[in-house]
Amino acid sequence: MGKVAVLGAGSWGTALAMVLHDNGHDVRLWTHIESHAKEMNETHTNNNYLPGVTIPAGLQAYHDLSDAVEQVSAIIFVLPTTAIRSVCKQVGAVLKHKVTMIHGTKGIEPVTFKRISEMMEEELPRELFEEIVVLSGPSHAEEVSIKQPTTVTAASRSKVAAKRAQDLFMNQHFRVYTGTDLIGVELGGSLKNIIALGAGISDGLGYGDNAKAALVTRGLTEIARLGTAMGADPLTFVGLTGVGDLIVTCTSVHSRNWKAGNLLAKGHTLDSVLDQMGMVVEGVRTAQAAYQLAEAKGIQMPITTGIYHILFESAEPRDVVDQLMTRMRRQETDEVHAMLKEHYQD
Numbered sequence: 001m002g003k004v005a006v007l008g009a010g011s012w013g014t015a016l017a018m019v020l021h022d023n024g025h026d027v028r029l030w031t032h033i034e035s036h037a038k039e040m041n042e043t044h045t046n047n048n049y050l051p052g053v054t055i056p057a058g059l060q061a062y063h064d065l066s067d068a069v070e071q072v073s074a075i076i077f078v079l080p081t082t083a084i085r086s087v088c089k090q091v092g093a094v095l096k097h098k099v100t101m102i103h104g105t106k107g108i109e110p111v112t113f114k115r116i117s118e119m120m121e122e123e124l125p126r127e128l129f130e131e132i133v134v135l136s137g138p139s140h141a142e143e144v145s146i147k148q149p150t151t152v153t154a155a156s157r158s159k160v161a162a163k164r165a166q167d168l169f170m171n172q173h174f175r176v177y178t179g180t181d182l183i184g185v186e187l188g189g190s191l192k193n194i195i196a197l198g199a200g201i202s203d204g205l206g207y208g209d210n211a212k213a214a215l216v217t218r219g220l221t222e223i224a225r226l227g228t229a230m231g232a233d234p235l236t237f238v239g240l241t242g243v244g245d246l247i248v249t250c251t252s253v254h255s256r257n258w259k260a261g262n263l264l265a266k267g268h269t270l271d272s273v274l275d276q277m278g279m280v281v282e283g284v285r286t287a288q289a290a291y292q293l294a295e296a297k298g299i300q301m302p303i304t305t306g307i308y309h310i311l312f313e314s315a316e317p318r319d320v321v322d323q324l325m326t327r328m329r330r331q332e333t334d335e336v337h338a339m340l341k342e343h344y345q346d
């Protein structure tokens with residue numbers, strides 16, 4: 001078992017570091033805040049991000065990035081999307097050898113429309129890695145940190161790199177599949193956060209299970225519509241990192257995106273919601289990116305568009321629901337369903 005670094009000591013970085021520690025790795029959990037590293041090492045807790053969870057004594061928090069990445073065989077980026085570019089630059093300045101680069105971040109950059117692995121490829125010196133791996137799936141940190149059964153997928157263009165990530169993380173509580181559809185896995189994990197904001201809004205408005213099931217199902221259709229236009233395999237969206245993650249994020253009490261949507265529906269402003277959350281709510285910026293991307297590509301994403309209007313143009317949630325319900329009459333299936341049908345007929 002070797003040395004590995006987890007960059008980002010929020011809820012997900014801490015939970016993933018605990019999985020790696022359980023698997024016998026020498027884990028360095030890096031935070032950009034010195035007092036945070038000190039507090040975690042002294043108290044074995046991370047109360048702002050994973051309250052009530054004890055961090056094992058052998059799992060060390062680091063503040064010095066060059067110490068954290070020294071001699072590691074793998075680096076796992078578990079940061080908000082907004083921090084990926086700057087932390088990659090910092091890693092590029094201190095890392096001296098090739099490693100397996102993995103990330104667990106779920107977002108798309110507005111304006112550039114870049115996925116996380118694309119940003120990493122742009123910012124990290126090419127000689128430091130071969131192919132990037134994304135680790136994604138229905139996996140809330142709160143459950144992973146207490147060893148509740150969880151399944152995820154490690155996807156990379158390189159089967160060898162995906163297998164390396166599987167070997168690092170897999171254990172009896174944390175089951176890791178491999179895959180090669182990097183684009184589909186990254187997009188599914190990012191776009192589902194927008195729909196989860198919608199599920200929180202729907203629940204906050206007092207709508208019931210029928211509305212939520214409709215959001216999940218029609219949300220999946222528009223995720224797959226954009227995803228396939230971006231080069232993803234449509235089948236990925238019916239797997240763990242597509243519908244699986246969509247279900248958990250739209251229904252779990254742990255979801256940050258669901259909670260944020262719920263508060264918005266109850267009349268809180270976006271700024272006050274983001275202040276209250278104290279953790280990253282990726283769906284907000286991803287809604288901006290997906291809305292811009294759908295407009296640029298002429299792709300129909302009515303739910304995403306409605307949520308964008310609520311977030312950034314002060315639209316009333318109830319009016320958005322009315323608009324969605326009274327859109328032009330359509331048939332249910334479209335080109336994404338046709339692609340799936342073709343696949344299953346093969």
Ligand SMILES: NC(=O)C1=CN([C@@H]2O[C@H](COP(=O)(O)OP(=O)(O)OC[C@H]3O[C@@H](n4cnc5c(N)ncnc54)[C@H](OP(=O)(O)O)[C@@H]3O)[C@@H](O)[C@H]2O)C=CC1
Nearest residue numbers: 009010011012013032078079083105106140141279280282
């Ligand atoms: N939470 C979960 O259950 C899951 C989350 N994810 C994804 O993982 C990613 C991280 O999420 P999560 O752990 O929940 O986020 P949190 O908000 O819990 O933690 C984010 C961490 O990143 C740090 N950070 C913020 N900006 C920077 C920066 N510029 N440089 C260095 N560190 C920085 C924060 O530090 P500070 O304390 O200073 O803010 C904090 O330690 C997101 O993309 C999320 O969607 C994926 C699966 C599950």
Ligand SMILES: O=C(CO)COP(=O)(O)O
Nearest residue numbers: 137138139140255256257
């Ligand atoms: O991606 C997640 C679960 O798989 C986490 O979602 P939230 O950020 O909404 O909590």
